Amino acid sequence: MKKISRRKFLKLAPLVAAGTLSAVGRQALTQADHPNIIIILFDAMSALNLSLHGYPRETSPSLTRFAERCTIYHSHYSAGNFTTPGTASMLTGLLPWRHRAFHYGGLIARDLASNTMLSLLGEEYYRTAFCQNPWADRLVGQVPGGIERFLALTSFSLRGDNLPMDHLPGDRSLASIASDEFLFDLSGGDRMGSGILGYLYRTAHQRIEVDRERDPRYPRGLPEIDGYALYANQEIYRGVLKELLELNSSAQPQFSYFHLYSPHQPYKPDRRHLQLFDDEISFPSKPVHIFNSARGYAESDIQDRRLRYDQQVAHVDTEFGTLIDGLDAAGILDTSYVIVTSDHGEMFERGFFGHGERMMYEPVLRIPLLIHAPGQRQRRDIYSPTSNVDLLPTLEAMTGAASSVRFDGRILPGFGGEEDEERTLFSMEASENSAFAPVKKAVIAMHKGGYKLIAYPGYDLEREYEMYNLVEDPQELNDLSTRDSSTLGILREELMDSLSQANASYHR
Amino acid sequence: MLARLRERLPARGEVLGVFAAAAFVAYTWTLYISFWRLPSWFFFLSLGEIVALYAYAFVMNFAESLLLLSIALVPCLVLPQSWWRNSFVARGVVLVVVVFASAQMHLSKYPTLDLREGFVGSQFSWWLHTLWITAFLALLAGRIGWFKIGLEKFADQLSIFLYLYIPMTAIGLVVMIARNIG
Numbered sequence: 001m002k003k004i005s006r007r008k009f010l011k012l013a014p015l016v017a018a019g020t021l022s023a024v025g026r027q028a029l030t031q032a033d034h035p036n037i038i039i040i041l042f043d044a045m046s047a048l049n050l051s052l053h054g055y056p057r058e059t060s061p062s063l064t065r066f067a068e069r070c071t072i073y074h075s076h077y078s079a080g081n082f083t084t085p086g087t088a089s090m091l092t093g094l095l096p097w098r099h100r101a102f103h104y105g106g107l108i109a110r111d112l113a114s115n116t117m118l119s120l121l122g123e124e125y126y127r128t129a130f131c132q133n134p135w136a137d138r139l140v141g142q143v144p145g146g147i148e149r150f151l152a153l154t155s156f157s158l159r160g161d162n163l164p165m166d167h168l169p170g171d172r173s174l175a176s177i178a179s180d181e182f183l184f185d186l187s188g189g190d191r192m193g194s195g196i197l198g199y200l201y202r203t204a205h206q207r208i209e210v211d212r213e214r215d216p217r218y219p220r221g222l223p224e225i226d227g228y229a230l231y232a233n234q235e236i237y238r239g240v241l242k243e244l245l246e247l248n249s250s251a252q253p254q255f256s257y258f259h260l261y262s263p264h265q266p267y268k269p270d271r272r273h274l275q276l277f278d279d280e281i282s283f284p285s286k287p288v289h290i291f292n293s294a295r296g297y298a299e300s301d302i303q304d305r306r307l308r309y310d311q312q313v314a315h316v317d318t319e320f321g322t323l324i325d326g327l328d329a330a331g332i333l334d335t336s337y338v339i340v341t342s343d344h345g346e347m348f349e350r351g352f353f354g355h356g357e358r359m360m361y362e363p364v365l366r367i368p369l370l371i372h373a374p375g376q377r378q379r380r381d382i383y384s385p386t387s388n389v390d391l392l393p394t395l396e397a398m399t400g401a402a403s404s405v406r407f408d409g410r411i412l413p414g415f416g417g418e419e420d421e422e423r424t425l426f427s428m429e430a431s432e433n434s435a436f437a438p439v440k441k442a443v444i445a446m447h448k449g450g451y452k453l454i455a456y457p458g459y460d461l462e463r464e465y466e467m468y469n470l471v472e473d474p475q476e477l478n479d480l481s482t483r484d485s486s487t488l489g490i491l492r493e494e495l496m497d498s499l500s501q502a503n504a505s506y507h508r
Numbered sequence: 509m510l511a512r513l514r515e516r517l518p519a520r521g522e523v524l525g526v527f528a529a530a531a532f533v534a535y536t537w538t539l540y541i542s543f544w545r546l547p548s549w550f551f552f553l554s555l556g557e558i559v560a561l562y563a564y565a566f567v568m569n570f571a572e573s574l575l576l577l578s579i580a581l582v583p584c585l586v587l588p589q590s591w592w593r594n595s596f597v598a599r600g601v602v603l604v605v606v607v608f609a610s611a612q613m614h615l616s617k618y619p620t621l622d623l624r625e626g627f628v629g630s631q632f633s634w635w636l637h638t639l640w641i642t643a644f645l646a647l648l649a650g651r652i653g654w655f656k657i658g659l660e661k662f663a664d665q666l667s668i669f670l671y672l673y674i675p676m677t678a679i680g681l682v683v684m685i686a687r688n689i690g
Contacts, residue, residue, distance in 0.1 A: 170688035182561065
């Protein structure tokens, strides 16, 4: 054996020691150093329909119980009014005019795909994702190199894992656009790109659904992921719990993202929740928005939808309670951050029900955010305004992950950030613009200091702005845009300046 | 066994003619539908990504064309030669076109998800009617001279499209494999 000189040994010793320590450090990175992070996102859950936030119907007893061990954000907003921009903002910490995922089923700007929540935590965490919403699945599918465990969006559903894109994991996002929206058009349209295989695929899929859709637990039928799968929430939550219980069997810290479809429409609660809310509560009637005037939904129809939605929320809440009890019993709440939120809300007013399109009112933008820190036993309430773009900067601060992108969000109060009542928040709907060009036609909501401005740049409307004082008028009934021109001017200038800045890099 | 099976199948040139007709309807339909989608794709997908969508589509179309061809070949195996194989090109083209059109018409009658029960429930009678219509037209295609010759010429003309579609499919397959192993 060749002898090593003392001089050489002294030279090499620090390197060997550093290498050994680094290896030990990597091995020793356990859940104790980095607690698990579990995100549970309920699609289309408005904070304003939760009894946790003062809604008159008792829709969320389990969330209220869980809140006793959480930090609760009472003025939390989504940056988008439907799944794609809302989820993309949460995943990137950026506003839609920067991440550019503002089309129905759109994608995050490709150069930003390596800076999403799932990419940044990939160094140290074992990542699991399950997105029942296909558009959210598509966004998570953009993570370069994929993630360790990415469940099929139809997992735990009646359909099973048999989507074409399940067989193309290396190109999940684009394969899903090719198959689900074009060749097989799962939305149920009559113009499928694939004339024969599409026909056979729909036949096979719909035969299964017709055979199985009658479930005695669901008198109004099973809830459905639009065209993709029928599912029972009991099975979905059981599946999620099973996935999470496996966290305990691994020493490596875990990052889990569960994007669950309910209470998204169609609202089909189970038998237990169909009987709820047989009450006389009346909700304020609001003027029909000009964009909805052609729809002709009667107020009674809209209120009927609200009732069904509330029942669906209550059903989700029941299943969530069972899930949390299961996690608590397994000790996972002692070792994990559990973050409960939504991608956007839902509204039942102004001649409209649902979300998206061009509606930017509070019910569709206000979403829940509860964060349980490992072992937390005390409730903490935060009333200052926050946005879902804040979640990634907060996770970055919690975990020490480092992004190369400057976030639009801030670290959340309660986790190192400051409460700021005067902070400006933006939410927007910009689906009528190209993702590769400046935003010229959009609906943009800006919250600042208790005021809310809704701007309609690019639309030929009689009133280009609406302005509300949310402190005095939380129902957004008194439009101040023609009465308080000085406040309008200040807010409008800030909004237009911000839009110009966002557009600057797209002007050639 | 294999030799007997081969005996019952039409000549290669005839098979190619029917395959050309099948490929023409499958690929052309996809291209037609894609033109409706293109404006929205240009809104959020890059040119390379749109090309990749077409790559997936062409690979799918090739499989679809083979499937349609095999449907046209089945009667050769089960029916007497004079009933089907002797006028394979004309009858095969009729079958391919009618089956394809029937599928699209059936879909157009049930264009939304809430009609799925009607879609599934009507399939038996729909395809029974399609079978009668196909049989009738195929009978005419074999008996009426000008009709038969017209269909054979049509299939022959369509084979020019194979020079376009087959290379596009080969490129599509390469793109698809590259995107999924990259």
